[in-house]
Amino acid sequence: MRVVLTGTALWAIALVVLLFLGDRVDPVWTWTCVAGVVLPGLGLALMRWQGQR
DSSP: OHHHHHHHHHHHHHHHHHHHHGGGSOHHHHHHHHHHHHHHHHHHHHHHHHHHO
16 A cells, blocks of 8 residues: 555656646646546545445
8 A cells, every 4th residue: 555655646746746837748747647646546445445344
């Protein structure tokens, strides 16, 4: 779980950097970072839900 949280934090940092760069970056990279933050969050929520059953 620590690896997933570390990777998610790195994607979040990359997202912040890309948001500061604004129009100088292709929007595909921004959406890639968004997916890198959202998908692990959903995965962790699913793991937590399955662990409580």
